[in-house]
Amino acid sequence: MSEKTVQIINKHGLHARPAAEIVKTAGKFQSEITIVREDLEVNGKSIMGVMMLAAECGATITLKATGPDEAEAVEALVALVEAKFGEQ
Amino acid sequence: MSRVIIGLSASPGVIVGKVHLLKWELPVVRHRIISDDEIQSELGRFESAVKQAIVRLEHIRTRAAHNAGEEEAAIFDVQLTILADAELLENVRNLIRQNLAAERAFDLVMVDWRQSFARHPHAMLRERVNDLVDVQIRVLSLLMGLDDHDPVDLPKGSNAILVTHDLTPSLTVQLDREAIIGIATDEGTRTSHVAILARSLGLPAVVGLRDATQRVIAGERAILDGSHGILIVDPSDERVAVYQERAVREEAEDAQLRSIASADAVTVDATRITIYTNVDLPEEADQAANSGAEGVGLMRTEFLIVGRASAPDEEEQYRAYSKVIKAFKGETVIIRTFDVGGDKLPIGGFPAEANPFLGWRAIRMCLDQPEFFKVQLRALLRAAVHGNVKIMFPLIVSLDEFRRAKLLLEESKIELTARGVEFNHNVPLGAMIETPAAAISLDSLADEVEFFSIGTNDLVQYTLAVDRGNANLVNRFTPLHPSILRLIKNSVDMANTAGVPIGVCGEMASQPLLAFVLIGLGVRQLSVSPRSVGLIKRVIRGIEESTAFEAANNALKAKTAAEAENILREALSRTFNDPNILTHGLPMDPEEAENLNS
Numbered sequence: 001m002s003e004k005t006v007q008i009i010n011k012h013g014l015h016a017r018p019a020a021e022i023v024k025t026a027g028k029f030q031s032e033i034t035i036v037r038e039d040l041e042v043n044g045k046s047i048m049g050v051m052m053l054a055a056e057c058g059a060t061i062t063l064k065a066t067g068p069d070e071a072e073a074v075e076a077l078v079a080l081v082e083a084k085f086g087e088q
Numbered sequence: 089m090s091r092v093i094i095g096l097s098a099s100p101g102v103i104v105g106k107v108h109l110l111k112w113e114l115p116v117v118r119h120r121i122i123s124d125d126e127i128q129s130e131l132g133r134f135e136s137a138v139k140q141a142i143v144r145l146e147h148i149r150t151r152a153a154h155n156a157g158e159e160e161a162a163i164f165d166v167q168l169t170i171l172a173d174a175e176l177l178e179n180v181r182n183l184i185r186q187n188l189a190a191e192r193a194f195d196l197v198m199v200d201w202r203q204s205f206a207r208h209p210h211a212m213l214r215e216r217v218n219d220l221v222d223v224q225i226r227v228l229s230l231l232m233g234l235d236d237h238d239p240v241d242l243p244k245g246s247n248a249i250l251v252t253h254d255l256t257p258s259l260t261v262q263l264d265r266e267a268i269i270g271i272a273t274d275e276g277t278r279t280s281h282v283a284i285l286a287r288s289l290g291l292p293a294v295v296g297l298r299d300a301t302q303r304v305i306a307g308e309r310a311i312l313d314g315s316h317g318i319l320i321v322d323p324s325d326e327r328v329a330v331y332q333e334r335a336v337r338e339e340a341e342d343a344q345l346r347s348i349a350s351a352d353a354v355t356v357d358a359t360r361i362t363i364y365t366n367v368d369l370p371e372e373a374d375q376a377a378n379s380g381a382e383g384v385g386l387m388r389t390e391f392l393i394v395g396r397a398s399a400p401d402e403e404e405q406y407r408a409y410s411k412v413i414k415a416f417k418g419e420t421v422i423i424r425t426f427d428v429g430g431d432k433l434p435i436g437g438f439p440a441e442a443n444p445f446l447g448w449r450a451i452r453m454c455l456d457q458p459e460f461f462k463v464q465l466r467a468l469l470r471a472a473v474h475g476n477v478k479i480m481f482p483l484i485v486s487l488d489e490f491r492r493a494k495l496l497l498e499e500s501k502i503e504l505t506a507r508g509v510e511f512n513h514n515v516p517l518g519a520m521i522e523t524p525a526a527a528i529s530l531d532s533l534a535d536e537v538e539f540f541s542i543g544t545n546d547l548v549q550y551t552l553a554v555d556r557g558n559a560n561l562v563n564r565f566t567p568l569h570p571s572i573l574r575l576i577k578n579s580v581d582m583a584n585t586a587g588v589p590i591g592v593c594g595e596m597a598s599q600p601l602l603a604f605v606l607i608g609l610g611v612r613q614l615s616v617s618p619r620s621v622g623l624i625k626r627v628i629r630g631i632e633e634s635t636a637f638e639a640a641n642n643a644l645k646a647k648t649a650a651e652a653e654n655i656l657r658e659a660l661s662r663t664f665n666d667p668n669i670l671t672h673g674l675p676m677d678p679e680e681a682e683n684l685n686s
Contacts, residue, residue: 012399020169027174046175048201054210057459 002070005062010084013056016047018085023047025076031067033077044077090322093300095272096562097317098283100619101292102335103270104328107321108248109306111235112259114221115228120189127185134180134190137230142171144226152262166219171227176201191231198224218256242267249312251304251319255282265289270312272319274301277556277565285368286314287617294319296562345622349380353625359633361607363625364420364615366593370408373415376618380625383420383476385541385615386593387412389464390428399460405467413475420476422518422541422593422615425464425493426454427482445555450483455492458499465500472512480541484519484526487533493517494536521590522546527575534586541615542579544594548572566649567596573609573644573652580610591615600627601653604660607633608640631663 008014014022026033026044033044035053037060042049044063055061061081065073122130145168153161170176176197183193202220205213229235242248244266252259254275269291276282276295286293292314304310304321311320311331315338320327353361364385367376376384392400392408400408413421427450441447454461468479481493494517504511518539521527527547530540544567549556551571554564566572576592583590591613596602598620604627606614616624639659646652 015399016166016169023169023174043175047169047173048205049175051213051216052204052208054208054213 001064001066002074003062003064004074004078005060006078006081008055008057008059008061008081010081010087011057012087013059014050014053016051018087019047019050021080021085022050022077025080026073029065029067029069029073029076031065031070031073033073034064036062036064090320090324090327091303093297093303093319093321095294095297095300095317095319096277096283097315098276098295099271099286099291099293100315100338101270101290102311102313102315102331102338103247103249103292104309104311104331105247105249105269107304107306107308107310108242108246108250108268109301109304110250110252110259111301112225112256113253114225115232115234117191117195117228117232120192121187122184122189124187127187130184130190131181133231134184134194137190137227138171138177140230141223141226142168145171148262163219166216167223167226170219170223191228194227194231195224222256249310249319251300253301255285260285263289265291270294270314272297272300272312274298277558277562287619342619342622345626346380347622348626348629349622351380351625351629353628355607355628355631355633355636357632357634359607360612361628362591362613363621363628364422364591364593364613365618365621366615367412367618370411372618373412376412377415377417379618380621381616381618383416383422384412385420385422385591385613386480387421387423389424389426393426393428399463402463402467402470405464406470409468409471409477410474413471413477416475418475420478422478422480422539423468424480424482424520425451425461425468428453445549451481451489451493452483455489455496458496462496462500462503465497466504466511469497469500469504469511469515470509472515473510477512478516478518478539480518480520480539482520482543483522483546484533485523486525487536490517490519490533490537520546520593521579523550524571524575527579530579530582531586534583534588537588540579540583540588540590542576542590542592542594542611544572544592544596547575547594548596551575567602568605568643568646568649568652568656570644570646570648570652573605573640576606576611577609577640577644584610589613598624600624601656601660603627604631604636605640605643605652605656607631608636608638608643610637627660627664631660635659635663 010018023045034041035044035050037053037055040053042052044050053061063074063077145164149161149164152164179197180193183196184190198220202217205217205220208214242264244264246267248268249270249272250268251272254273255271271282271286271291271293273282273295274297283293283295292312294312294314294317297319300319308322311323311328313320313331353363355361363381364383365376365379365381367373367384367387369391392405409423448456468477471477481490484490497517501511501513516538518541519526519533519537520541520543521530522543523546526533545556548554548565548567552564552566552569554561556565580590590611592606592611593615597606597614598616600623603614603624607628614624639656642655643652646655
């Protein structure tokens, strides 16, 4: 399993659009992907799951992947979060 | 057979049209087990229902974007992403593989999701429940072969009266005003959002009809009497003729009132009353500015967030506030910060809080989410350079809350200064008096608050412990209850002693009899709906302040609301020989309405 903890730095946090971006990226990989915030763990390929995290700006989440492309999956998701989902 | 269904007047006007029945409610899904042989075909049935729902949603989204704009249409993007959710779809497929019928499997998974969202501590997520319900209804309708009731395909000029259980935000943005001429709903009250929306759109509406959706047939001819809260289905030609005549007469009365609207609001014995108006949507700004009012006593800001997929940013809010402020060209514009919660975060049937009106709402929710709140405060401070703006905080119960709100406003100023953005440094801050707590201890606020505004809907609700959204309690929602009159009297006296201006901005101010008693209780500033400006000015110009004062004093001694109403009615009718004006805007006497049946 591959995992990495990151901080949400875009202004509005994981609202509908960034959540959709995460799901879109996660969907490109074969690995099972989960995201953890505090005691809540959700499926990274589910838009509603990701929205449930209600991760606002400053929140810390852990991205986990298990499968053949786990390292690339985590790397791609981290890059997305760090690029603020393309927000200004 | 002609049928009369009595509800509550929500938006005035009389129209004759055809029933468009919209059964947008969750169907009952029976438990159904399938055999192993049927699993494949059931999986296929599910895939095809989801595909059809997506096609339909994309079509609706395009239409909504055309009718209501891109921002409003975004509500459907969330629904589309729900239908593309890999986990949701897989959970449903797994249940089908365990021999559950597709509709049952989908229903179970959606109920589960809805519960998780409805209980979520985050308000924005609780609001998503509406989208889940919409998706659930849409896909179940397809799986169960139920009629498609989307209002979006009505041709223009249909003269349709929309009859539905309740108007959800996603239905609201689909309303095509060139096809729909009136709204009738089972749920709702005069002050619920369907009613406010209908009034702002100028569409006649009757709410609280309880079982209208069960008692009408699609396509039937009907009369919708929004002024008296009545829906008459399949009326006789004679009845239609009577109503058409009445519609013409009401139009003439309205024209007469409009001509009074620009006159000064001064009583016969020269007491000057300030008449402001209420604004719900930026789009209403021009209409409100031409209503004859001297400014805005209450601009609500909830429409910026209710039913939206995400919170509007500072720019969008700044534009919305500026539009209203500029329309009033230097006249006073009092803007209330977000009053969400209670009934204004529609959360699909099951409450996330046991007592939402006693819960985390209005200023409480804003103070607890300072980053969210400060976006609004910054937008308000920036917009305030365009006119004479005052900011008002809702549901203030104690001075601590007011101080904390003020502190956040100061922080917002520092942030704007750091950004080098132009803003108004001296915006007066007021508090709404909406609870017995605030009304009784108003003097404790008076040293730091620059103006007060009594919100009568909530004051009545909290004082009488009567939920204003509950159709079964309508007769118990009595603004003339002795407790309410005394609370208003005490509030006005305390504010006067402290030298702080106080006004009334609730529904109460828009009704002649109630405006009369408010003036008698010493209120000198009323904020009424744009349509009521002429009516209320006509009342003020016809009365003596001394008569109102005496009548209010007598009403204060009444033991019941009915007794107070009789006292006031008698006093006011000595001034007015037109009996219509007394009942204008009040619900029709149920007995009188029953007589229509004969």
